[in-house]
Amino acid sequence: MSILTLDNVSKSYGTGSQKVDVLSNINLEVKDGEFLAIVGFSGSGKTTLMQMLAGLIMPDSGEITFKGEKITGPSAERGMIFQNYSLLPWLSVYDNVALSVNSVYKEKSKVIKDRIIRESVEMVNLTPAINKKPKELSGGMRQRVSVARALAVDPELLLMDEPLSALDALTRGNLQDEILNIWSKNKRTAILITNDVDEGILMADRIIPLDPGPNATFGPEFVIDIERPRDKTEMNHDPKFKEIRNDIIEYLMQIGEGRKSDLTEEFILPEIQPIVKGNTLKKVA
Template sequence: MQSLMNTENTTATLEKADFLTIQDVSKVYPTPSGDYTVLDGVNLNVKEGEFVCVIGHSGCGKSTLLNMISGFNQPTTGTVKLKDKIIAEPGPDRMMVFQNYCLLPWKNVWENVYLAVNSVFPDKNKQEKITIVDEHLAMVGLTEASKKKPNQISGGMKQRVAIARALAIRPEVLILDEPFGALDAITKEELQEELLEIWRNHRLTVMMITHDIDEALFLADRLVMMTNGPSAKIGEVLEIPFSRPRNRAQITEDPRYYELRNYALDFLFNRFAHSEDPSEDSIEPEPTNNKLKIAGIVGGLVAISMAGFALFQSFNGNNGQTPQNNIERVN
């Protein structure tokens, strides 16, 4: 099984130096009934250029973890580092794409992307900025829709705008919080293909939340599976063995695909299934003093812009054997 599972792609990834490091991270929120521990003792090392998906039940701290990578939130204990530097605030080296797009409705598609470019590259002349915006809209197939407002385009097109805006500032880490969850199946698959193409061309490091196991197996190098909250942690990490570039039809015909899929399903719905007791099925709390956190952001003008986008939106509304050679157990 070992020779079957260890592909050249996986080996190449493991040889790279650690790029993003999450070490002994815990997050505790005060509540009227006492402290609520969302995350407890999370450890993860991500290689440069790696595509990592995070999966788990609601309330297990997935978004909290990605918010700490983006710099919008801070761990109670432990550290999150990018290139050995502690992440203390948002910055243009990390860009987040939200499920609800976070576009300014009074600006058109082109202006939404230009706002980010103009904030991050104040030293570039106007023509250089225009060129960057045009290139990235073309990359996601939105040149002809560039003058339309967000309410004039589809959900899939809005998500393309959000991805173009994130990539236009040339981040080192692209952070995706279930970006395709609200889209129909056909649009979802189209954007998955586009995301992989962009990732291959730019060799970004990607951290992505998903609730879709099939999506994770198609996109990721590794699948990080979270235990249930409260006090959630990383339970296991699956190495995805399929070589790149990936063909969806070929992958789904591979016996290993169903072996991994069934193992992930067993992890989520048997070993870490939701409790039938509603009192034990917790929901991840929102961070307190969010306005103060946003007001204190000084890690680049684009970070302020993105916090503004998020704030605006908030006002609107086992069949068999375990694939042991693909699993990293986290104690």
């Protein structure tokens, strides 16, 4: 059963000669409990797509429905983890998570809200740092806070916009495992934006490329029928992993080459020879 549906969704920015068609005719159905990964090139419109799913911006045409209802704005049912940490620097780990909990669970008692906050912080293994400010935390720890904040309100749909891209390889791998462990406990629906094909295969049930824009749209889907839980080391020796990985990378390379061939405008640079005079460079006609 589909929990999320996108029906002929398009989005552009600007008007007139400045108009840029970012996404065009996006169609998608996501099943309840599915982990979906979307991969693509930078500038293809992945973040725009996620912002529409979160209800932060609206499509120009088409419709996005969640549990059968049209998305018209943000909702606690759809939690989002951003690429940057988006933490308030003057608040502690506890208080940053509390912002989310207090805004959603207004009617709950302080005791219950305190328990939810502490359990969420414990979920991402940050209890020893619960009273620290963001400046006292590493990049990986800050991203864990943003994960805890999103999960504290138990969203039915978890949206992740390249949340691990700025982290070092070891921290990224550890957070991948943590997110998967948390997801496996309640099997909430999850959508991950990533530029890392291996990350998508490790975490997702299905990968869909977003073809380059303008007028970006979805390419063919790739089903990741590799048994869970998945071990990164063992997967490297799995013929099925290698086959899926090669198929996705080959497709991305093909559309990447097609994108280059579309750039037909030829730029001719003027012949310029630098003449050093003092600390300045002058153009010679």
